[in-house]
Amino acid sequence: MTTMSKSSRLDPEPMPRRDFLGLAAMWAMGASAAFALLGMLRLPRAAVLPAPSKKFKVALPESLADGEPFVPAGRSVALFKDKEGVYAVSTVCTHLGCIVKQSADGFACPCHGSEFNKDGTVKKGPAPKALPWLAVTKDGGAFVVDEGKVVDPGTRLA
Amino acid sequence: MKKNKHLLLWSSLGVLALLVVAAVQENFFKEWRRHQLRAASQAEGGVDIKLRQVVVPSLNVMDRCVSCHVGMAPGEPAVAGDKVLAAHKPVVHDPAEFGCTVCHGGQGRATDREDAHGEEGHYWPEPMIPAKYAEAGCGTCHTHIEVPNYELVRRGEKLVERYDCLACHALDGRGGTLRPLGAAAVTSPDLTYVGVRGYDAQWYEKHIARRAAAADGPWHASFGEIAESDLAALKVLLDSRVGTPRLVEAKALFHTLGCRGCHKIGGVGGEDGPDLTREGEKDPGLADFTHVPGPRSLEGWFKEHFRAPATVVPGSKMPEFSLTAEQIDLLTLYMFSLRRSDLPEAYWPKDRIKVVRFGASEFSRDGETLYGTFCASCHGTAGQGMRFAGMTAFPAVASEGFLSLASDRFIAETIRKGRPGRRMAGWGHANGMTDEEIGRVVAHIRALGGGVAPVEPEDVAQRLGGNKARGAALYGEHCSVCHGKAGEGGEGTALNNRVLLATATDKYMAETIRLGRPGTSMPTFGMASTVRPALAPDEIASIVAHIRSWEVAR
Amino acid sequence: MSEATTEPAMGRFLANLREIPKTFRESFVRGGAPTTDRTRSSFVFGNVFLHLHAVRTHRWSLRWSTTAGLGIVSVAAFLITLITGVLLMFYYKPYPDAAYVSIKDIHFVVPTGRFIRNIHRWAANVMVVAVLLHMARVFFTGAYRKPREFNWLVGMGLLVITLGLSFTGYLLPWDQLAYWAITIGANIAQSPQEVTDALKITQYFDPGGMQRLLLLGSSDVGEEALIRFFLLHVMILPLALVALLGVHMWRVRKDGGIARPDDADARLGPPPADTYPVFTEAPQKTYQIATIVKGRTPAVGKGPENTVPSMPHLFYAEMGVAMLTVLVCVALALVSDAPLKELANPNVPENPAKAPWYFLGLQELVAYSAFMGGIGIPSIVLIGLGLIPYLDREKEGTGLWFGGPGGVPLVILSTVYGFGTALALEAFAIRFGWIRQWWPDVPQLVITALNPGTVLTALYAGFSIWAVKKWGSTRAGALALFTCFLCGFILLTIVGEHFRGPNWVFYWSPSEWPGH
Structure with a gap:
C-alpha cells in the first residue's frame, strides 16, 4: 500500500504506518471504554440481597408423631422428630427447584415426577441427588432451622 | 488533526484515570469497609468484607446498620469494648428478628454514619434516638399501661433501697449479689421485668414465712417486716417494672406535671396544645431551629422548648414551667418514646392492644395520678395555683379558704363540666374521668389542702335576697376591673359563666367576696383596706344578686 | 490433499474452518x-x-x-x-x-x-x-x-x-x-x-x-x-x-x-x-x-x-x-x-420549592403571572425562535460568528440592553412590588397582560424593531432579539437560583434565609 502513488486523486493520503499519536488515542479511548464497561457490569450484581434471613424459629406441635413430617407455614422445610432427635429436610426438589409435596411414604415432586423417601433419598425420577438435610439448633423451647446451611444426612439434634 | 488526536488521547486518559479513582473509592474507601477491615483483624475468627443487612419484610425493615456494626450481625464475631464493633447487649427482642431501626430509629437503608444516624442535615426524615434515650425506642410498639404518679414511683424506688431488696434481687441491672440459699442454689428472681411477667401476690406472706422458718442466715438477717402503706407503694413499683426504669419515670413525670391537661396522647387529654401521640417521630428537618442553640438535633429542640416554649415556637400558649434539668431530661426521653409507628397488628404487644383496642388507661386512675395527669400544670402539683407571665392566674384549689367554702359537689361539678369559654376544660367526657374518678380527684385536692372538711352541699337555688340595683353599682365600683363589666372575666374569674352560676351557691359567692382567695388577686372585701372600706354583708348580698341576674340573661 | 480430492466437501469444510477469522473480519468490515x-x-x-x-x-x-x-x-x-x-x-x-x-x-x-x-x-x-x-x-x-x-x-x-x-x-x-x-x-x-x-x-x-x-x-x-x-x-x-x-x-x-x-x-x-x-x-x-x-x-x-x-x-x-x-x-x-x-x-411544601435551574427563569416570571411566565412567554419565545429563519432571509454573514449587519457592536449593545432592562425591571419589582401590591382589587387579566415578563418581552421587541430600522436589516433585528432574550434568561435564572428564598422573597444570599 505504501508503494501506492500520491498522485491518485482518490487515494492521495495513505495512512502513515506509524501513527503513534493516533493509535495511542484510539487505545486510550478503547481502554477507558473497556474499564467503564467493567464498572457497568458490576452494577447488576447486587451487593446485598433483599431476601429475609434464611434462619427461622419454629416450635414443633406436641402431637407430632415420630417420623411424621411437619412443614412450618411459608417455609420449604420438613421437620421430623424421632427417638434420636430432631432433624430438618429441605422440600426443594434437587432437580429444578419445585416444592415437593408429601406423599404416602415420602415426597413427590409435582413438576417432573421425582419421588423421594422420607429421609430425602431419591426413589424415582430425574432428581440427581437426595433432598439436603438442614442445620437445626435449639433456642429455648423452639428450634432454629437454617435453610442456608446443609448438614450431612443423619445429623440430628438430640 | 493532531489537535484532535491530542484531545482524544488526553480526554480518554483523563476518563481512565477518573474511573480508576472512582473504582478505588468504591472498593477501598467506603466507611463500612474500614470498620469491617478492623473487625477482620481484631475479631476472633475474622469476618468477610461485604455489605450486610437485616431484612424483615413484615416490618418493612431493611437495616444495613450491621454493615458497620458487624459484631451485631447475626452469627458474626464482635470486638468487645469497641464502640462500633461491639456485640449488642442482651435484650428481649433479637435484633436479627426485629432489625435495628424499629427500636433505635435512624435510617437503616444508609451505609454511612451521617445518613444512617440522621445527623444534622441528613435526616430523611428519621434521626436515630440518642443512645442515652435508647429506652424511648420501646415506644415504637409498647405503651406501658397504668404508669403511676412520679412521686409514687420514686416512693417505691426509695423503699426498695430502704428495705434492701437489692441484696438478694436484681432490679434493672443492679443488686442480686446475696444468695440466701447458698452459692450453688438458684438466685433470687430478677425483678427487672416483674411488671410484665407477673409475680406471686402472696410474696410478702411467703417471705415472712421463710424468715420465720430460718433460725439464722441471710433469710433471718436481711428480711424484715414491711409497713402496710409501704407494701402498697411497693406493689405500685413492682407493677411498673418492665425493664425500662427511666422511661417509666419519664412517663410518670409527664403524668405528674399535668401535661395532658393541654396535650392529647392517643386521644386522651386536653385540646389547648398540639397532639403529642407521635411527637417522637417529629421530622427535625421541618422543626424551626432559629431559637435553638447548639446542634440541630431533636434532643436540643425538645430541651430548649421545655426551657422556653414560647421562644422556640413563637406564639405558643405553653407557659414556662421552670423545670429542673433532670425533669427536662426525663420529659425529653418521654417525647422520644412517643412513636406509635404503624406496625402490622401482628406485631402489636398486648399493652398496645389493650390501650388502642380496649381503651385501657396509660396512667393509674388513683386520685393523685389523675390530678397530676390533668390538673397539675395549671393548678400546681400541690394545688397552689399557677401564675405565668402573660396569662391570667390559675386559681389555687388546695387553699384552705377555697376548700372550706366549696362543697365536694361544687368542685366535682366544676371538674366535670369545666368553665366553657375559659381555659378550664370539662373532664367528664368519655376520654376524661368517670364520676367516681372525679370523686377521687376531689378527695386528693382535699388531701392537698390539709384535709379541710368538706362543706355540706346546699341548695343552689337558695338566694340571699340582695338588692340588684345597688349590687350593680357596687359591682361596677369594686369588681368590674378584674371580672369585667358584664362578668365576662379578665384577670379574675368569669362570673357570668353558666356552669359557675349553675353550680355555685349564693353562700359560696358571698363568702368568697368576704374572705377573698388567698394566692390569687381576689382580695378580702369583708375587711377594710387603705383604699376602700369593708363591704357590709347586705352589700355583698346585693352584689351576689347582681351576679345572679346574668343567670337569667343567658 | 488426497483427502481433499477424495472428500472435496469435507476439505472445503476444513479450509473454511481455518479461514473463519479472516472471513468473519471481511464480513464485518466491508x-x-x-x-x-x-x-x-x-x-x-x-x-x-x-x-x-x-x-x-x-x-x-x-x-x-x-x-x-x-x-x-x-x-x-x-x-x-x-x-x-x-x-x-x-x-x-x-x-x-x-x-x-x-x-x-x-x-x-x-x-x-x-x-x-x-x-x-x-x-x-x-x-x-x-x-x-x-x-x-x-x-x-x-x-x-x-x-x-x-x-x-x-x-x-x-x-x-x-x-x-x-x-x-x-x-x-x-x-x-x-x-x-x-x-x-x-x-x-x-x-x-x-x-x-x-x-x-x-x-x-x-x-x-x-x-x-x-x-x-x-x-x-x-x-x-x-x-x-x-x-x-x-x-x-x-x-x-x-x-x-x-x-x-x-x-x-x-x-x-x-x-x-x-x-x-x-x-x-x-x-x-x-x-x-x-x-x-x-x-x-x-x-x-x-x-x-x-x-x-x-x-x-x-x-x-x-x-x-x-x-x-x-x-x-x-x-x-x-x-x-x-x-x-x-x-x-x-x-x-x-x-x-x-x-x-404532600402536606409540607418545600420552602422555597424550586424547579430545576433551567426553569428558574420561568419560575421568576411565574411569580408574577403563572400563565404568562409558564405558558404565555415561553410560547412567544418558541414561536419567535421558530420564525427567525423565515423572517431573516439575508445572506450576509452566514457561517461567521456574529456575522451580518450590526455584528459584534450590536451584540454588545444588546447584551448591555438585555441585562440592563431585566435587571432594572427586577430591581423595581423587588423594591416597589407590582400592580397587586398597589391596587389589590385590580382584575387578574390586567396583571396577566401587564407584568414584568410581558413588559420585558415588549421592551426587547421594541429594541429589536429599533435595530431593524437602524441597520436596515432583519438579521440585525434577530441578533438584537435573540441576544436580549438570552441575557434575560440568564439574569432571571440567576435571580431565581441565588436571590430567591423562602416564600420567593428576595435575599442577597441563601445564608440569610430564616430558620436555616
Whole structure:
C-alpha cells in the first residue's frame, strides 16, 4: 500500500504506518471504554440481597408423631422428630427447584415426577441427588432451622 | 488533526484515570469497609468484607446498620469494648428478628454514619434516638399501661433501697449479689421485668414465712417486716417494672406535671396544645431551629422548648414551667418514646392492644395520678395555683379558704363540666374521668389542702335576697376591673359563666367576696383596706344578686 | 490433499474452518481496513452509524471555533444519560415511596450505583447546557438560514424534548425536591385557567385543567403521575429524541454540512502539510442528475472543494469531543453527589420549592403571572425562535460568528440592553412590588397582560424593531432579539437560583434565609 502513488486523486493520503499519536488515542479511548464497561457490569450484581434471613424459629406441635413430617407455614422445610432427635429436610426438589409435596411414604415432586423417601433419598425420577438435610439448633423451647446451611444426612439434634 | 488526536488521547486518559479513582473509592474507601477491615483483624475468627443487612419484610425493615456494626450481625464475631464493633447487649427482642431501626430509629437503608444516624442535615426524615434515650425506642410498639404518679414511683424506688431488696434481687441491672440459699442454689428472681411477667401476690406472706422458718442466715438477717402503706407503694413499683426504669419515670413525670391537661396522647387529654401521640417521630428537618442553640438535633429542640416554649415556637400558649434539668431530661426521653409507628397488628404487644383496642388507661386512675395527669400544670402539683407571665392566674384549689367554702359537689361539678369559654376544660367526657374518678380527684385536692372538711352541699337555688340595683353599682365600683363589666372575666374569674352560676351557691359567692382567695388577686372585701372600706354583708348580698341576674340573661 | 480430492466437501469444510477469522473480519468490515481514501470512504458509508456523516468533511467544519463541538457534546451527553439511565433501571422502582427507597439503595448499596446516578444527573445537566449553547452557536453564526431553516425547527424540537426529559427525570426520585417541583410544573400546565377564569369560561373551555389532568392522571401528584413521568422519561421522550436526532443529523449532511461563509476557502488559507485536501475541479462535477432531482447540491459551483476524508479527520474530532464530555461528566460525578432530599410529603411544601435551574427563569416570571411566565412567554419565545429563519432571509454573514449587519457592536449593545432592562425591571419589582401590591382589587387579566415578563418581552421587541430600522436589516433585528432574550434568561435564572428564598422573597444570599 505504501508503494501506492500520491498522485491518485482518490487515494492521495495513505495512512502513515506509524501513527503513534493516533493509535495511542484510539487505545486510550478503547481502554477507558473497556474499564467503564467493567464498572457497568458490576452494577447488576447486587451487593446485598433483599431476601429475609434464611434462619427461622419454629416450635414443633406436641402431637407430632415420630417420623411424621411437619412443614412450618411459608417455609420449604420438613421437620421430623424421632427417638434420636430432631432433624430438618429441605422440600426443594434437587432437580429444578419445585416444592415437593408429601406423599404416602415420602415426597413427590409435582413438576417432573421425582419421588423421594422420607429421609430425602431419591426413589424415582430425574432428581440427581437426595433432598439436603438442614442445620437445626435449639433456642429455648423452639428450634432454629437454617435453610442456608446443609448438614450431612443423619445429623440430628438430640 | 493532531489537535484532535491530542484531545482524544488526553480526554480518554483523563476518563481512565477518573474511573480508576472512582473504582478505588468504591472498593477501598467506603466507611463500612474500614470498620469491617478492623473487625477482620481484631475479631476472633475474622469476618468477610461485604455489605450486610437485616431484612424483615413484615416490618418493612431493611437495616444495613450491621454493615458497620458487624459484631451485631447475626452469627458474626464482635470486638468487645469497641464502640462500633461491639456485640449488642442482651435484650428481649433479637435484633436479627426485629432489625435495628424499629427500636433505635435512624435510617437503616444508609451505609454511612451521617445518613444512617440522621445527623444534622441528613435526616430523611428519621434521626436515630440518642443512645442515652435508647429506652424511648420501646415506644415504637409498647405503651406501658397504668404508669403511676412520679412521686409514687420514686416512693417505691426509695423503699426498695430502704428495705434492701437489692441484696438478694436484681432490679434493672443492679443488686442480686446475696444468695440466701447458698452459692450453688438458684438466685433470687430478677425483678427487672416483674411488671410484665407477673409475680406471686402472696410474696410478702411467703417471705415472712421463710424468715420465720430460718433460725439464722441471710433469710433471718436481711428480711424484715414491711409497713402496710409501704407494701402498697411497693406493689405500685413492682407493677411498673418492665425493664425500662427511666422511661417509666419519664412517663410518670409527664403524668405528674399535668401535661395532658393541654396535650392529647392517643386521644386522651386536653385540646389547648398540639397532639403529642407521635411527637417522637417529629421530622427535625421541618422543626424551626432559629431559637435553638447548639446542634440541630431533636434532643436540643425538645430541651430548649421545655426551657422556653414560647421562644422556640413563637406564639405558643405553653407557659414556662421552670423545670429542673433532670425533669427536662426525663420529659425529653418521654417525647422520644412517643412513636406509635404503624406496625402490622401482628406485631402489636398486648399493652398496645389493650390501650388502642380496649381503651385501657396509660396512667393509674388513683386520685393523685389523675390530678397530676390533668390538673397539675395549671393548678400546681400541690394545688397552689399557677401564675405565668402573660396569662391570667390559675386559681389555687388546695387553699384552705377555697376548700372550706366549696362543697365536694361544687368542685366535682366544676371538674366535670369545666368553665366553657375559659381555659378550664370539662373532664367528664368519655376520654376524661368517670364520676367516681372525679370523686377521687376531689378527695386528693382535699388531701392537698390539709384535709379541710368538706362543706355540706346546699341548695343552689337558695338566694340571699340582695338588692340588684345597688349590687350593680357596687359591682361596677369594686369588681368590674378584674371580672369585667358584664362578668365576662379578665384577670379574675368569669362570673357570668353558666356552669359557675349553675353550680355555685349564693353562700359560696358571698363568702368568697368576704374572705377573698388567698394566692390569687381576689382580695378580702369583708375587711377594710387603705383604699376602700369593708363591704357590709347586705352589700355583698346585693352584689351576689347582681351576679345572679346574668343567670337569667343567658 | 488426497483427502481433499477424495472428500472435496469435507476439505472445503476444513479450509473454511481455518479461514473463519479472516472471513468473519471481511464480513464485518466491508472494503478492508480504512487505510486509503477509498477504503476510508467505504468505511464511512458502509457503516450504519458513520454513514450519517459525509464521506469527506470541509476543513472549515473541523475548526474548533466553527462549532466548538457543541452538537457532539449534546449527542455524547445524551448517549451517556442513555447508558447510565438503562443501568439505573435495573434497580429503580417507579412507585411512590418505593421509588425513593430504591434511589437510596442505588446510592448506598448498589455497586457503582451512586457513581452512575451522579453521572446520569450531571450528563443531563451538561446536555441541557450544551443544547442551549449549541442553539446560540447556530444562531450567532447565522447557520439557521436557507437551506437550514427546517433543521433549525428540528433543533428546537430537540431542545424542548431535552428539557422535557430533564424535567420528567426530576420527579422520579420521589423526594421533596421532586414532588414540589412537579406540583408547580403541573400547576403551570393548568395556568391557562388564569385567563379562562378571568373570562369566566373555565366551565365550558378548560385547556389548562385538561393539560394538568393529562400530565398527572389524577387530581394530585401521586402514583399515576409517577408512572406517567416514568413512561415519558424512559420511553416516549427518548424515542422521540432519537428519531428527531436522526433527522437532525441527516439534515445537517443533506443541507450541505456545517454552514460556512462563501469565502471560507480563502479564510482557511493553504492546508497544513500533513493533510491532503481535495480540490475538486468545478467542471468535473456532473450536472445531469442534479438538474433532474429537485433540490440543491451545495458543493456545485463553489470552486475547489477544500475537504478532507471524514475518516479519520472528523472521527478524531468527534471522538475527542465525546470523550471530553465523558471526562467532564465523570469529574463532576466524582466531586458532587446528585441531590436526594427527604421523602415526598404532600402536606409540607418545600420552602422555597424550586424547579430545576433551567426553569428558574420561568419560575421568576411565574411569580408574577403563572400563565404568562409558564405558558404565555415561553410560547412567544418558541414561536419567535421558530420564525427567525423565515423572517431573516439575508445572506450576509452566514457561517461567521456574529456575522451580518450590526455584528459584534450590536451584540454588545444588546447584551448591555438585555441585562440592563431585566435587571432594572427586577430591581423595581423587588423594591416597589407590582400592580397587586398597589391596587389589590385590580382584575387578574390586567396583571396577566401587564407584568414584568410581558413588559420585558415588549421592551426587547421594541429594541429589536429599533435595530431593524437602524441597520436596515432583519438579521440585525434577530441578533438584537435573540441576544436580549438570552441575557434575560440568564439574569432571571440567576435571580431565581441565588436571590430567591423562602416564600420567593428576595435575599442577597441563601445564608440569610430564616430558620436555616
